Amino acid sequence: MLSQNIPLKKYSSIKIGGPASYFCEVNSVSQLKQVIKQWREIDGDLNKIFVLGEGTNILFSDSGYDGLVIKNNINLLERKGTQVLAGGGMLMPTLINFCSQNALSGFEWAGGLPGTVGGGIRGNAGAFLGEIGDSILEVESLDLRTFKIKKRNRKECQFGYRQSVFKTEEGKKEVILYAKFKLKKGDREEIKTKTQEKVDYRIERHPLDLPNVGSAFKNVPTSSVSSSVKKEFEKSIKPDPFPVIPTAKLLIGAGLKGKSIGGAKFSEKHPNFIVNFNRAKAEDVLALISIAKKSVKEKYGVDLEEEIMFV
Ligand SMILES: Cc1cc2nc3c(=O)[nH]c(=O)nc-3n(C[C@H](O)[C@H](O)[C@H](O)COP(=O)(O)OP(=O)(O)OC[C@H]3O[C@@H](n4cnc5c(N)ncnc54)[C@H](O)[C@@H]3O)c2cc1C
16 A cells, blocks of 8 residues: 655655655545554554645655655545535545535635645645634544544634644644535635635635745744834834735845746746746755845845745
């Protein structure tokens, strides 16, 4: 069931990454458990297991991953009234479309959001004043340490800005298996239109024609910047999910729009997206990240925080 030396660039939306020493895809909880048992015989170190969704938020190292990468394809999708049960490997666009087809309102903000349900919950993905955590009723996960299934309600998931319990010590060894969402009855056409508006917005503003991993950095809370920086970017402040200065504006101000290293660059269309325009290496992307942090710190005194994850 486990394959060896599988190139990870195939599984990352920025198309970068060396081989995983071990790799497998799982479609069910029993397959997942079986794979973990197999891993215990080969190595046993749980710290060397990486759970992969759609790879839309990950920069894999050029040297690959020394361990086991498990691609989660648990794909259930069921509706009961205004509740929807989705597998952790279910693609967000499929879930969003399912809700819209069933006249269920709550995911309009997520039109065009890539990735899986599991990846989205872990990072509490959000946009346009909405976050995945807003509609969560319950999340079911498998604790790899104990092999126990855990169920958490929304409060117990500890959602915050791109944050959840699954990023903390408590939950970081858990695989999200299923999520139950609570939605509202709505008008199908209205939901479809609102969702499509977000898709169109993304197509117009984001460099979707080139491999990328979404925003490289989190936006910057206005509460963390000096009053002069706040004044300079006053017109760009967004209330999403609290008042923030879009990092793209700081990158433009620091002269980094279009700046390239090797085959990677800060997109001219949206500078907070680093795009792979010519067989980029992870080291090119990391060098750009490092330059951005240094330049923005020097010019604005702001510490940028990565949104993407380096593995
Ligand atoms: C074009 C583009 C636009 C984007 N727009 C947005 C946006 O508007 N808002 C936003 O928040 N993000 C955005 N992103 C980033 C990304 O899509 C989200 O973070 C997404 O939720 C990641 O899901 P994924 O399945 O790809 O996770 P992956 O990238 O595969 O993994 C991300 C993390 O989640 C963990 N993980 C994945 N599945 C599970 C699971 N089942 N159980 C436990 N842990 C798991 C992984 O181990 C990893 O740590 C964008 C990305 C792109 C490429």
